[in-house]
Amino acid sequence: MSSRRGVAVSVQREEPLRRVRMSWEEFLELPEWPRAEWVDGEAVIMNSPPLFRHGRAVMQFGALLVPLFPEHHVVTEVYLRLPRNRVRLPDVMLTDTEPKDGCVSDPPLMVAEVLSLATRSEDTIRKPMEYAKGGIGQYWVVDPWLRAIDLWRNADGEWELLARVDDDHPTAEVELAGVTVPIDLRRLLGD
Template sequence: MGVSLAELAVGRERYTYEDYCRLPEGSPYQLIGGELVMTPSPTPYHQMVSMKLELKMAGFVLDKGLGIVLHAPLDVYLDDTETYQPDIIFISNEKLPIIEEKRINGAPDLVAEILSPSTGYYDLRSKYKVYEKKGVREYWIVDPQHKSVQVFCRQEGKFVLDQEAEQQGTVKSRVIVGFEVQVESIF
C-alpha cells in the first residue's frame, strides 16, 4: 500500500527510489534529480505519434530478433534519484538482463521521448544529461508540435546530434542497424 505525497514530503528536500516506490501504484510521477515530478496524462496526439513510432520500431526489432521495444508507463531506474518513464525504449538482446520484475535496471540502448508542454523541459535538459551520463547509446527527441525528430548518438561519453528531420525526410538508427523511419509517417 502506498503513501500520499504529503506524507512523503514531511522533512524532505530530495527523494530517493525508495520514496518513489512508496507512492501508490500508477501514480503519475517520475523521479528526476531527486524531485518527484508529476507527469500528466499525454494527449491523444502524443499517444498517436508514440504508437506509430513504437509499432514501426517494434515490428522491425521483432522481425530481426534484435531485442525488445517497450513503452511507458514503465520505470527505468538509472540511479537512486533518477527513475524515468520514457515513451519508448529499445533493449538489445545483450542487455536483456536489465529487465527486472518491476523495472528496467540500467540504461536502455535507445530512448525515444515524445515532447509535451508539461515534460519537454525535462526531456531536453535534465533527462538528456542523465541519459548521456548513464550510457544510453541513442536518444530520439520527437517533437509533435514541429513535426521533427532529432537523433543523438553517444560518442566518447557525450551525445552528438547525428540526424534531424522536420516535416519530412528519413532518420536512421545507428543502434538498431537497418531501422529507419519516414518522419511524415509518424505525424
C-alpha cells in the same frame, strides 16, 4: 500564436512539474496516475493529461521498431534506473535484456521522448545529460507540435546529431543496433 514556415503553432505556457521529496519506498507506493519519475529523492510528478498527438507518436514509434527488432524489447513507459539516484519513465525504449524486477537498469540501446507541453524542458534539458551519462546509445526527441524529430547518438557521454527530420526533410535513415531504421515524419506524426 507564432508561425513556423507558414504553419500556425499555438504556444502554450509550460505547466510546472511538481516535485515532492520522498523516499524510494514512498515513491513505489504512488498510484499509476499521475505519472511520476524519481530524481534525487524527489518525485517529479507530471500533471499533464495524455494528448492525442503524444499518444499517437508513442504508438507509431513502437509499431515502427517492433518488427525491426524481434530479438530485442520495445517498451513504453517502463522505469529506467540511471546513475546518481534517478529513475525516469521514457516514452519508448529499446533494450536487449528483459529486467528481472521490472525496472530497466542496463543502458538501453535507444530512448525516445515525445515532448509534451508540461515536460518539454525536462525532456530537452535535464534528461539528455542524464541519459548520456547513463550510457544510453541513442536519444530520439520527438516534437509533435513543431513536427520535428531529432535523432542523437551517444559519443563518449556527449550527444552527436545523427539526423533531423522535419517538414522540409521528412525522411532519414539511422543505424540502431546494426539495423537501418527508416524514419518518415508523416508516418510517425501524421500529415
